[in-house]
Amino acid sequence: MLTATAAAKHPMLSRPSAPVRSATLLEAPLGLMGAPMRFGRNEEVYGEDEPAEFLYQVVTGAVRTYRMLDDGRRQVVAFYLPGDIFGVEAGDVHLSSAEAVSDSQVLVVKRSSVMARAEHERDLSRQLWTLTVRELQRVQQHSLVLIKSAEERVAGFLLEMASRCASGTAIELPMSRQDIADYLGLTIETVSRTFTQFVQSGVIALETSRRIQFRNRAALSRLNA
Structure with missing residues (x-):
């Protein structure tokens, strides 16, 4: 069941009867169905500390994830381009916020649905593992960038x-x-x-x-x- 916050951010997902053309997340043969949603420039996709109930894939445009530091500065964590999947978290909440850099279309799919299928489909489970490792490597590599000139x-x-x-x-x-x-x-x-x-x-x-x-x-x- 959607939380009030999630439903407000993604109203299309709380109205199954809406005429939304389905698309696929991750590899096309997996057939994972999601709702394509549009976000305007600088529009928030999700906020820091909100429940991580969905996975997202950029279809068009670009998305940035960021955190606000204690001194008020913004730290951009990553940029996601068409084809990239974001919103992957080890825990139950988002550790950063996500915004559309420009007018973007994003595929949104329930995290619980993906995890349920991954329990029975080895290919999907392997893809999720690879995706999680890749995100960890990206964080590590980005931390090394910050010590360079x-x-x-x-x-x-x-x-x-x-x-x-x-x-x-x-x-x-x-x-x-x-x-x-x-x-x-x-x-x-x-x-x-x-x-x-x-x-x-x-x-x-x-x-x-x-x-x-x-x-x-x-x-x-x-x-x-």
């Missing part, structure tokens, strides 16, 4: 985004400079200055404020080594 952090971020995009020569960043700064533990001024340095040194070219062309990927890789 600004140039190393920005270079690593660009390479990370490139590895998740179809094209290896150019990327379209859905997130703002402030998002990037909060993800890398830098100020927005430092991020902007580092981008300018990379442009001036011929490492990248800025076709727009969000579209980045790689000119010397080897140089970025050396910084990220």
